[in-house]
Amino acid sequence: MSDFDPPMTAVRAVVRAALEEDFGTLGDLTSLAVVPADARGDGRFVARRGGVIAGTAAATEVFRQVDPSVTVSWTVVDGDAVEAGGELGRVEGAVRAILGGERTALNLLCHCSGVATLTRRFVDAVAGTGARIRDTRKTHPGLRAPEKAAVRAGGGFNHRESLSDAVLIKDNHLAHLPLPEAIELARDCWPGRVVEVECDSLEQVAEAKAVGPDLVLVDNMSPADVREAVATLGGAIPVEVSGGVDLDTVRAYAEAGADFISVGVITHSAPILDLALDLE
Amino acid sequence: MSDFDPPMTAVRAVVRAALEEDFGTLGDLTSLAVVPADARGDGRFVARRGGVIAGTAAATEVFRQVDPSVTVSWTVVDGDAVEAGGELGRVEGAVRAILGGERTALNLLCHCSGVATLTRRFVDAVAGTGARIRDTRKTHPGLRAPEKAAVRAGGGFNHRESLSDAVLIKDNHLAHLPLPEAIELARDCWPGRVVEVECDSLEQVAEAKAVGPDLVLVDNMSPADVREAVATLGGAIPVEVSGGVDLDTVRAYAEAGADFISVGVITHSAPILDLALDLE
């Protein structure tokens, strides 16, 4: 388990589902027809574009499930930046197994590396400020574990893993309930856990300050307003920014003093990193 | 089952995994703390951006699994285009159930609609030509069924569902085997099935023509070369283009006479369509 690996329990389940999806009922028709059963080969994972790598544990697991006698070795670890043309690792074994696992391994590797790469761009954009980039629960269904690990590989940090690990009070919860009372209810119900509250206005920020949540999430504010929120909270309560943040605007928010900037796009809309498996 | 629904067998499995991921062991801490168990409400799915909708069956299934007494109704069907601000549908029931299912439903709906929307842009870009946009096996692991359905909702067509439904001979298969022999092996092994062959050069196209595969996939060729490939094959064998196709170049390929243009980006890198659930 390297620092940016998702739990193997999750990796195994994701890979099993992916392989069942891709092998179907008959298997790899093409290899069965044109590749001899005893042909052996080896391939190199290479980067067609530069970026940050993530997902190697899942890619290894793919070949292990397809054929345990295939060997996979990596010259990078998750979190490494590679340049276009760089080699990431090698796979060696039965050609049918390599070709059978190729697409599934690449789908995982390219997607996770895409998440890591886009995260890294946000991280770099706020370099030198105190702000940290965080992910959200806006992940692809079934892929939260590898995506959240990829965010860390990219230098980001993980926000909630699920509805079940921290309280985050949003506008929808405050329809019929004053913010201070909501925080109090949450503190009563889940003492010893993080209670974060979303504020849509500076008034709410001031109101939140009085009750002291663990974090204040300011949603859809301008950098100027964020700066004021930070000033209001006086360093005592960390400020998280969300909503409308992109690579153009993220630094302004960071410089406004945000402690955290949570960015949905790094998981829900990251384009893949173009990686390939070249057989030799 | 509407025309663009994935099989319910697949939808149920995807939703079950997604909800287990998001509810964790304790459930929705926030709602348990601040929303009364008997509070009822209703919400509207609205489009923050315009695009093409897909994934409504999965979103409905989310609420059905969270709480069967929640009702979901749609004013759109998959494949419909909506404008920013437009309403898609409504959900009504226990507030805890609505808030508990919200993120998972949106994750599915926004992602599928993102796939459909990007597909539609490619489809529109080739309008009036005979070319059809097709997807690839470059999907998110575990999500191939809803993604392939979303491609159809966007006006695209489905290529192979898996390694198991058609033969596609690629360069990796031809390392030690002449192309005609490979096609023959595939025909012998899987008669009555589609045999497609990838050609990287016009020489290969000519060679392929002689043996008559069902489709020729020309990979990473210029539009001019595609035109020549089409001419060579003389209308007898459909031509599919892949590799290096984006919204800027797709029409040139279509006008070059391609029958199919397969585009990985519509599934592996489609940004989400920004949709929301507004509670009332």
Add this chain to the structure above:
Amino acid sequence: MSDFDPPMTAVRAVVRAALEEDFGTLGDLTSLAVVPADARGDGRFVARRGGVIAGTAAATEVFRQVDPSVTVSWTVVDGDAVEAGGELGRVEGAVRAILGGERTALNLLCHCSGVATLTRRFVDAVAGTGARIRDTRKTHPGLRAPEKAAVRAGGGFNHRESLSDAVLIKDNHLAHLPLPEAIELARDCWPGRVVEVECDSLEQVAEAKAVGPDLVLVDNMSPADVREAVATLGGAIPVEVSGGVDLDTVRAYAEAGADFISVGVITHSAPILDLALDLE
């Protein structure tokens, strides 16, 4: 739950696996293309050949999983004999759902009814004797629950459900262990459970008698030897016959005084009963 239904827990799992197998990733291509989403219809399950029906609960569950709004009603119950041309039941609902579930429902129904029908032939062949037909663990992997229920629908009885519910000492267990000692070990280890012992000769039968197992299984003996085994055991220990029993020989074994005749062929090699679903 009728008398010959397998547990619903097992039925649901079998049907889920079967539908995932048959719907694949895209669903029913044909119906999606040629049947309107809103077309409704109804169909009749009819017998092309006469036989004994089993598997109706599983067939109902198929449609329930495909589309809960489909209604299925039966004019027979499991265990009923039908004649060629007879109607078994009806299904009504969306045509896409009916056609989508048709093959899976029939696969279950025809197979289970095939098992019940062949069982009934064995049961009829021993009518009037005291012998009872029993099944074995020679079932189709994953289908033991519906097959064992079908045996009962055919008038047979269930032998062990698994390795875990009774002791059956066979020749392989007696390689290095005298039969009496083996029975003693089994009695010590699993008191209060059935201990059955396989005997391959009349000498073994006599040896077994001394220690008193709950049942004696005589394997691959002639009817004459079975008669002698029965005489030896003097009615105190029931005798089960197995091995080399077919429809021609089964009555001779029954008349020889066997209490049970266990027949692998009724589960492992029963041809289907030809049933169909006629749409109207």
Add this chain to the structure above:
Amino acid sequence: MSDFDPPMTAVRAVVRAALEEDFGTLGDLTSLAVVPADARGDGRFVARRGGVIAGTAAATEVFRQVDPSVTVSWTVVDGDAVEAGGELGRVEGAVRAILGGERTALNLLCHCSGVATLTRRFVDAVAGTGARIRDTRKTHPGLRAPEKAAVRAGGGFNHRESLSDAVLIKDNHLAHLPLPEAIELARDCWPGRVVEVECDSLEQVAEAKAVGPDLVLVDNMSPADVREAVATLGGAIPVEVSGGVDLDTVRAYAEAGADFISVGVITHSAPILDLALDLE
């Protein structure tokens, strides 16, 4: 992965379900009682009857799941014909593991070999003609992958793996739709895929010819009518025969010029091949 192995993803799932079914909650009562934990042994898979072998990968997987230290080796590969009395392979390891896996391994091996053996008889019956034997979707629920692989081991070919990989328009689809229009709808919806159409009369064959499906399935016709259908389609469209085909009639259909003959009985009603595991 040999040529006739089902995908390991499917094999693992089938074996897991089968072993859970057979080990139950307590395990193998008999071995626990009468076989010492440290007893080791070895056994030979032998053919009681001659036939064609299939399912060795599944049988190996059984012992791997029961106890990874058991070794299994084969002297045959799937597709080999064996004579009565011939040895197929060996298993060596803890006796408890061998006896615990024996029945499940045999259930898979005997059933798959039964499918392969019956398929081979059909294949032999049409030897010298151009006809190929194909399977259908009439498989045992949950066992389609090993059964379709066994058909290939027997020399047959695989028809659709599921509803999801090709279009097959049948009479039920044509209730309210003319055949040419149905074919057109299917072509529009699923371009680049095989579209096969079932014809119940020579009139329909002629009608089909005009629109040009990829295959024509003639259902329940006499060999004479098949010959006429073949003549009508003039070699341009392959003809598949189905319905009412048995070992007595199959050659007549083949000689009538059928390209494919699809036979449900080889999967739904194949009797097992009698194989055994003899301990030494």
Add this chain to the structure above:
Amino acid sequence: MSDFDPPMTAVRAVVRAALEEDFGTLGDLTSLAVVPADARGDGRFVARRGGVIAGTAAATEVFRQVDPSVTVSWTVVDGDAVEAGGELGRVEGAVRAILGGERTALNLLCHCSGVATLTRRFVDAVAGTGARIRDTRKTHPGLRAPEKAAVRAGGGFNHRESLSDAVLIKDNHLAHLPLPEAIELARDCWPGRVVEVECDSLEQVAEAKAVGPDLVLVDNMSPADVREAVATLGGAIPVEVSGGVDLDTVRAYAEAGADFISVGVITHSAPILDLALDLE
């Protein structure tokens, strides 16, 4: 979803596994033999002993999965105290379904209520102090969700749901690492999350104070030492007590000023609450 229900996603999975375990391959032999298929009845859940109820959602789900036409209604909600002889609720429907689900429903209900009841005794023992009773990760494998919900029903609070939702640095982590550095590493890696540190001595408590974790867990200390630890941390950092706490000693710890007292016994060793289902 009431306040003390586990997530339905978890409940469904637990109930499915439990029913598969209890119905086996054949089903409820006894009811199949002696209860007519059409017999209907109703039963009352009653308390043989007084205690706190939990697990009603799971018990309801049991009958829903056995037979959806069974109706279950409760006169208590989770968290209610009942006296011996008190009625909890009723179940009405097919007798076979009621008897088939009885044991599984009671196993869940009695166990969860046992957890809630023992928790309540600890909660009552510290009444009037500021201390809160918390659970641990010492749960029965596969049952964490219902057990943690039952703790809340008993008036307790939930500590970590898993290794994945908060940091808890223990002695094993500090073998080669000074405590302050460990806290710093955790803060760097998981900012915005709770970091708790276990201290085995007052020196460690002082050391911890300097770096400021979110909670200090004092393990296996006397109440006197706990009092000193609380004094040291001066109210700024909450103190959690664990180790060697039972019903006799818990109040002394509470009065020593502990904010939290985490007690493994409430989940890992709670005796069941004796509840029964009386048929009428």
Add this chain to the structure above:
Amino acid sequence: MSDFDPPMTAVRAVVRAALEEDFGTLGDLTSLAVVPADARGDGRFVARRGGVIAGTAAATEVFRQVDPSVTVSWTVVDGDAVEAGGELGRVEGAVRAILGGERTALNLLCHCSGVATLTRRFVDAVAGTGARIRDTRKTHPGLRAPEKAAVRAGGGFNHRESLSDAVLIKDNHLAHLPLPEAIELARDCWPGRVVEVECDSLEQVAEAKAVGPDLVLVDNMSPADVREAVATLGGAIPVEVSGGVDLDTVRAYAEAGADFISVGVITHSAPILDLALDLE
């Protein structure tokens, strides 16, 4: 497979569910933060209290699933008694893997050993009498396999594994049916299987005697009544005692002549045996 191991099929499923529960989506936050990826260590399983060990196979499987390169070795086998302070075994490998699996392994080991230890106390309490201690179906949902194996490790015996392996007629079944008729129905339906009948009075015992079930279960009787029941049945039918049996009363029942005493508390309410994993 040692004598007291549950089936590996069940062990694997239990461990997989337990690890998914404990690793969640992100994994072991603490180890990821403070333990280097390459740190290796070893630990000793030690007994904090004396008792009987069970569950070692499950504990081994935990580490195998977390990281196959971890090695686990045991100095005890299931069924061994250990004293407080005694070593049970060792685990060696990556520290992250050891700490990640620690809690799950201990949860299984402590619970199973708790069951074995309490069972042993009951077994010891009846030593020298002919009575055998048996378990019931009152197990923790999902954990029946390891719990029933632990009962045997403690010297007890297994009663029914499920509703599916033997008939047990209880008062609820006799509401509208005389006991003799119920036994007859069961014999007719499930010949060759154990039929046990519960009697609540000596009258019922006499009534049962006349029809001859395989066992008579006397429920909630005094030892004196049990003695009379035993006398009535005259040694011909074994007597099982259940209800209201605890460590204080069990010997009196044994001395009254009971053949079996079934005790729910050994599975449903056994406190854990306190075991720990000490890292070195």
